[in-house]
Amino acid sequence: MVHPMSRHPLHDGWQLTAAGGPVPETIAGRTVPAQVPGSAHLDLLAAGLIPDPYLDRAEEELAWAHRAHWRYTTTVHAEPAAPTERVDLVFEGLDTVATVELGAHRLGETANMHRTHRFGVRDLLTTGEPQPLTVTFRSALEYAREIAGRLEPRPHTNFHPYNMVRKMACSFGWDWGPDLQTAGIWKPVRLERWHTARLAQVRPLITVTEDGTGRAEVHAVIERSGLEAAGDLVLTATVAGHHARTVVPAGTDTATVTVEVPDPALWWPAGYGDQPLYDLDVTLAPAGTDSGALDAYAKRIGFRTLVLDTAPDATGTPFTFVVNGTRIFAKGANWIPDDHFLTRIDRPRLRRRVQQALDAHMNMLRVWGGGIYETDDFYEICDETGVLVWQDFLLACAAYPEEEPLWSEFEAEARENITRLAPHPSLVLWNGGNENLWGWRDWGWQERLAGRTWGLRYYTELFPALLAELDPTRPYADGSPYTPDAHVDLVHPNEADHGTRHEWEVWNRKDYTTYRDHIPRFCSEFGFQGPPNWPTLTTWIHDERPLTPTSPALLLHQKAEDGNGKLERGLAPHLPHPERFPDWHWATQLNQARAVAFGIEHFRSWWPRTAGTLVWQLNDCWPVVSWAAVDSEERRKPLWYALRHAFAPRLLTVQPRDGGTALVAVNDTGEPWRARLRLERRSFSGEVLVTDTISLSVAARSASTVELDAALTAPVDAEREVLVAAADEVRTVHTFGPDRGLGYDPAALSADAGAVPGGYRVTVTAASFARDVSVLADRVAPDAEVDDQLVTLLAGESHTFTVRTGADVDPDLFTDPEVLSSVNSLHGAAVRG
Structure with missing residues (x-):
């Protein structure tokens, strides 16, 4: 008789108690219900014992939790094992x-949140x-300090030795994240009951x-029970109606079976084609x-080539x-954990966030090395949508000891996650870590280390060897930034011309x-700060x-060094100085x-020399002044709209070239772009001063530079003239100086608003040139979007904005000066003082 694997979740009945450390009297000795998966902070919050950690200055009030110890308990009801x-x-x-511990028996100890632990x-x-x-759970901070004392400290950013424990680095605080050091059972826990053998690992x-045949080469590691005579097993894999099987002889614990699929539909990145996925089913049977399977594995896979x-x-x-033979310009962003409290992140939330990336014309997300290996949900959503994933190994901005216990933990977590992520077509790069090679060169580490290990062998030995063994189908980079095939001591890792x-x-x-001072081959981090949207900040x-x-709580939610000064x-240099806080x-x-x-726009104008631009960062993990385009309440900041414009499939941008001014037309579509390019120099008041028309022809997936007549780029009144270039529905407007010195009319805009099904419409008309016109709708209603x-209007033009909200408000609120905003309104605010 075949006994299939059974899995019994153990998520009910957990309770939390403080087990030691500087715990407040109001919490010490208390037992509260615990949610699993979850964390101690969230359980205490649910019990009303702590304030919301994100509120005002609660982060400071909760610093005691850094050194607290916690005990989770539940009761296991399980029948005795069969023979x-x-x-x-x-x-x-x-x-x-x-x-x-189970009953009176200690099962084991762990010190790595990035891997699975199994106890018989x-x-x-x-x-x-x-x-x-x-x-x-004991304090991870105290443990890290003990390891630092044993191995001697290594350089790191921030305040705590996060490089001494395999815990999410940003759990200890970052320049955009809170210092709220979590503890808890953060992923599922279960009892597994099985007979004969199980699939310990499946690695497709x-x-x-070259002839277009898809191959699913399935590598399996099999664990036998050892409680019965070992017999032959059969490993079977199925894809798209095609089957392959192999016999696993008694005494053997590994097997490989390969399914071939003739002419499968290819998986493409977003913007380059479709994302067909195929079901891969793997079974292990006697x-x-x-009579049935002992164990089974199922994933959705996609066929594509990658270089x-x-x-x-x-x-x-x-x-x-290069995907399926096509060179890709990577348009994307860096990704951090979407909530500091990881168990609040669910699949619908991840889908919304990835959709926001797609809606901004992105095709790549980089999972940054100070966070986590994301859940299966994240990678599956990226598979379904065509968002390429660059995956860091989890090392960031620090020197990491190569001695035990860290070496073995790095190897174990890397093995597990390389295997887990192998099926995903969206995953296109493994990267050794974040800024660690750069740190070695430029951040004073060498003198401080005095010859101690700092992680180089992870990047140049361990990770490449594991990938060669487990997943040779994907490229690997030693780090980011990184110069390929060059030793860190010989070539600077942040050279613009390399990597x-x-x-x-x-x-x-x-x-x-000064972004224009360098032409990188691939810019994998750059960015600029801004506050979260108004209702997020004021909530x-x-x-x-x-x-x-400089309000105290706001400063606590500004984590960057001299952030407000920057x-x-x-x-x-660019905009009038605002006196009032809303301005x-x-x-x-x-x-x-x-x-x-x-x-x-600068980076895209240099395609194919520059082949990628990943903004820091897409998302936030709590309400904070940061580099994010989407704030922690899922509201799209003005930056998000700017990304959508700048990452548009077709772009016109005015750029310096050869000592002059040129127009670059970027065509990131699969079709040639042929159009009449209309060029004008006109006054802010609308008078057309110079015109030109050019036949524009830009090949698919390319950029073309157009020389401009000097009359177009030499204004008579630089403070009140603009250059306008338009082709089809694509337009760019170029000013001849920084906005703070231009002659904007603060009263240029008039507006009319009214209700429409599902929200409101706001029609704005410009009597004079108006730049970056925006309706900050969530200042009126928190749910408004x-x-x-950032719509630029020439004199005489109108634009209608659509606001979606469930709120019943006076439509005229959307035309209020603190809501209907622009560069012009900042000039008006400066005049008002």
Whole structure:
């Protein structure tokens, strides 16, 4: 008789108690219901014992939790094991330093939240009586400090030695995240009961041969029970009606079976084609019987070819993804955990966030190395939508010891996650870590380390060897930024002409116009800060009114070093200085959008020399002043609209070339772009001063530079003239100086608003040139969302915005000066003082 694998979740009946540390009297000795998966902070919040950690200055009030210890308990009701039955207790994720006990038996200890832990409990289930299951978490911070003392400290950013424990680095705080060090059973826990054998690992490697045949090469690791005579097994794989099977002889614990699918439909990145997926089903059964499977595995896969072109060229070293033979310009963003409290992130939320990336014309997300290996939901959604995934191994901004216990933990977590993510067509790169090679070169590490290990062998030995063994189908980079095929001591990892580059001089020290000083081969990080949207900010921050940029709680929600100073210095050359807080809020959001869009247009104009631009960052994990395009309440900041414009499939952008000014037409579609290019120099008041018409022809997936007549680019009155270029429905408007010095009419706009089904329409008309016209609709109703922002109007033009909201409000509120905003309105605010 075949006994199939059975899995019994153990998510009910858990309770939480403080087990030690500086716990407040109001919590010590209390037992509260615990949600599993979950975390101690969320259980205490649900019990009303702590304030919401994101509210005002609660983060400071909860600093005691850094050194607290916690105990989770429940009762396991399980029948004794049958004579040939194995029973395993499986934790998919424990955060982080834990001791697991069943009854009076200690099962083991863990110190890595990024891997699964499995404990055999067959011999402990002897009576069928209920038994207590206890998981005790000690302070991860205290553990990390102990390891640092044992191995000697290594350089890291921020305040805590997060590089000494395998816990999400940003759990210890980051320059956009709170210092709220979580603890808990953060992934599912279950009892598995099985006989004979189980599929311990299934690792599908999906490729396409030169003749177009799809191959699903399924590698399996099999664990036998050891409680009965070993017999032959059969491993079977099925894809699209095609089957393959192999016999696994007794005594053998690995097997490979390959399914071939003739001429499968190819999987493409978003914007390049469709994303057909096929069901892969794998079963393990005893040989010589048709009575059923012992264990099974199912995934959806996609067939595509993948190459990362890093072959040296005349400029340096490219970094270009090639999918199905087509060179891809990567348009995307960096991804951080979407909530600091990870168990609040569900599949619908991830789908909304990935859709926001798609709606902004993105085709790539980089899972950053200071967070987590995301859940299966994330990668499955990216598979379904065509969003390419760049996956960091989880090392960020620190020197990591290569000694035990860390080496073995890195190897175990890497093995597990390489295997887990192998089926996903969206995954196109494994990356060694974030900014660690750069840190070694430039951040003073070498002197501080004095010869101690810092992680180089992870990037150049361990991870490449594991990928060669487990997944040779995908490219690997030692780190980001990174110069391919060059030792970190010989070639700087952040060289613009080689590999990947992080551009942080702009935010930290220089004006955003200096993005044009470099032409990177692939810019994998760059960005600029701005506050969250108005209702997000005012929901979570309640400093005495009126709010100011230096209100105490707002400053706690500004984590960047000298963040407000950098906001002010970045704003000063470009926009009028705002005196009132609502104007500061709009101006800094607008300047964030402007800065990032400026960089994107520059990078895109240099395709194919530059082959990718990943903004820092798409999302936020809590309400904070940050680089995100979407804030923690899922509201799209002005930056998001700027990304949608700058990443549009077809783009016109005015750029410096050869000492002059040129127009670059970028065509990121599969069809040639042929159109009449209309060029005008006109006054703010609408007078057309110079015109020209050119036949535009841009090949598919390419960029073309158009020389401009000097009469178009030489204004008579630079403060009151613009250059306008339009082809089909694509337009760009170029000013001849920074906005703060231009002659904008603060009263240029008139508006009319009215109700429509599902919301409101706001029609705005410009009597004079008006730039970046926006309806900040969520200042009127928190759920309000507008269809577009940052719309530039020439004199005499109108635009209708559509606002979606369930609120019943006076439509004229959408035309209020604090809602209907633009560059012109900032000039008006400056006049008003």
